[in-house]
Amino acid sequence: xxxxxxxxxxxxxxxxxxxxxxxxxxxxxxxxxxxxxxxxxxxxxxxxxxxxxxxxxxxxxxxxxxxxxxxxxxxxxxxxxxxxxxxxxxxxxxxxxxxxxxxxxxxxxxxxxxxxxxxxxxxxxxxxxxxxxxxxxxxxxxxxxxxxxxxxxxxxxxxxxxxxxxxxxxxxxxxxxxxxxxxxxxxxxxxxxxxxxxxxxxxxxxxxxxxxxxxxxxxxxxxxxxxxxxxxxxxxxxxxxxxxxxxxxxxxxxxxxxxxxxxxxxxxxxxxxxxxxxxxxxxxxxxxxxxxxxxxxxxxxxxxxxxxxxxxxxxxxxxxxxxxxxxxxxxxxxxxxxxxxxxxxxxxxxxxxxxxxxxxxxxxxxxxxxxxxxxxxxxxxxxxxxxxxxxxxxxxxxxxxxxxx
Amino acid sequence: xxxxxxxxxxxxxxxxxxxxxxxxxxxxxxxxxxxxxxxxxxxxxxxxxxxxxxxxxxxxxxxx
Numbered sequence: 001x002x003x004x005x006x007x008x009x010x011x012x013x014x015x016x017x018x019x020x021x022x023x024x025x026x027x028x029x030x031x032x033x034x035x036x037x038x039x040x041x042x043x044x045x046x047x048x049x050x051x052x053x054x055x056x057x058x059x060x061x062x063x064x065x066x067x068x069x070x071x072x073x074x075x076x077x078x079x080x081x082x083x084x085x086x087x088x089x090x091x092x093x094x095x096x097x098x099x100x101x102x103x104x105x106x107x108x109x110x111x112x113x114x115x116x117x118x119x120x121x122x123x124x125x126x127x128x129x130x131x132x133x134x135x136x137x138x139x140x141x142x143x144x145x146x147x148x149x150x151x152x153x154x155x156x157x158x159x160x161x162x163x164x165x166x167x168x169x170x171x172x173x174x175x176x177x178x179x180x181x182x183x184x185x186x187x188x189x190x191x192x193x194x195x196x197x198x199x200x201x202x203x204x205x206x207x208x209x210x211x212x213x214x215x216x217x218x219x220x221x222x223x224x225x226x227x228x229x230x231x232x233x234x235x236x237x238x239x240x241x242x243x244x245x246x247x248x249x250x251x252x253x254x255x256x257x258x259x260x261x262x263x264x265x266x267x268x269x270x271x272x273x274x275x276x277x278x279x280x281x282x283x284x285x286x287x288x289x290x291x292x293x294x295x296x297x298x299x300x301x302x303x304x305x306x307x308x309x310x311x312x313x314x315x316x317x318x319x320x321x322x323x324x325x326x327x328x329x330x331x332x333x334x335x336x337x338x339x340x341x342x343x344x345x346x347x348x349x350x351x352x353x354x355x356x357x358x359x360x361x362x363x364x365x366x367x368x369x370x371x372x373x374x375x376x377x378x379x380x381x382x383x384x385x386x387x388x389x390x391x392x393x394x395x396x397x398x399x400x401x402x403x404x405x
Numbered sequence: 406x407x408x409x410x411x412x413x414x415x416x417x418x419x420x421x422x423x424x425x426x427x428x429x430x431x432x433x434x435x436x437x438x439x440x441x442x443x444x445x446x447x448x449x450x451x452x453x454x455x456x457x458x459x460x461x462x463x464x465x466x467x468x469x
Contacts, residue, residue, distance in 0.1 A: 114435070118435040341457045343460055345460050347418065347460070353417060358419060358435060
């Protein structure tokens with residue numbers, strides 16, 4: 001799912017139908033101040049018009065207000081998910097499944113995964129989730145510090161994923177490396193190579209599961225392939241979507257949560273004094289620190305909230321801004337675990353609702369519970385500076401932490 | 406109070422059940438298919454809390 005910065009030095013001319021006053025120079029892979037705080041430069045867009053157009057990355061609209069994002073995500077026949085990436089993936093490359101599939105075909109693919117990721121199934125896995133999280137924290141704790149992204153935010157979700165899809169834990173080294181590279185490596189060649197290696201790995205897994213099916217999610221996808229319900233290309237693509245969709249998102253949010261908590265003793269104290277707050281804290285973190293920038297493509301000309309858009313126009317939905325919209329939340333930049341509600345769209349809205357949401361919530365809650373219990377005090381390592389980024393997902397790439405021994 | 410669940414809008418976030426498990430029951434796959442119902446008086450506050458938690462705005466509270 002991750003996509004790196006564009007090397008396109010050229011900036012296109014906005015199309016004739018775009019009013020000049022709505023044009024801004026905004027490269028969403030290189031947002032001002034992202035290294036310090038990935039959300040800052042985005043929030044500044046709320047000082048301008050609700051709908052803007054940037055000539056960067058091939059040219060695209062940006063819907064900055066929550067209400068417009070909600071409307072676009074509900075109206076999938078006009079705001080298609082195919083293509084999704086901005087800039088669009090090269091012609092001839094396989095579509096991401098189910099990310100780039102519109103209804104009604106979308107449900108066909110989602111139905112393979114939904115039963116295995118239901119709240120009921122995940123609840124039964126919770127003890128194993130907790131044991132895995134605890135193992136990771138206990139392994140790190142004695143060192144008195146860590147680089148949180150490479151030593152925890154990547155490995156923990158990778159291991160959980162491997163267990164969940166019943167893949168050998170011996171593969172964790174390679175998978176951690178690929179995921180970390182795809183997310184954080186500045187070199188587009190390195191990212192492409194890691195992506196290709198992951199694709200090959202998953203294709204081999206699906207091949208193996210077709211011959212020796214188990215009860216796991218990839219076996220289910222392989223069985224659907226055997227039954228002719230899904231073709232090989234889409235099956236491999238679905239494996240990739242699930243892997244990156246499940247791991248990179250968790251990694252990103254973990255990194256931002258911990259960057260925040262490292263700088264807020266008050267919030268750490270709240271969680272330490274009342275561990276039952278972890279459930280609402282997760283919702284508030286999802287609300288305040290949404291991570292995703294989603295892409296859409298217009299299937300027809302439309303006048304959208306007073307703005308003329310044309311068929312084929314690309315549209316960026318920075319859904320983290322929904323949670324930061326004053327129309328939705330008072331004092332949205334403040335982290336407050338005691339809000340009356342946390343109704344965000346961090347997991348999306350409409351038919352592409354994140355399939356992994358029922359796994360993500362307990363994973364994050366259990367992480368907070370078990371980390372704060374063991375390491376209630378931690379801070380940024382002295383002399384070090386965390387490094388954040390913007391892109392298809394917001395995250396910290398580098399987060400050196402220390403804690404009392 | 407009447408609660409109206411629009412099953413067509415439900416996308417299976419399950420946040421209604423997270424906020425108010427006493428009121429909102431899910432199917433095995435995690436969808437709310439409760440339709441229209443009257444919660445007991447002691448559950449009215451929870452019913453409102455669960456409705457407010459739905460990102461799809463699929464749950465409407467009708468005060469009557």
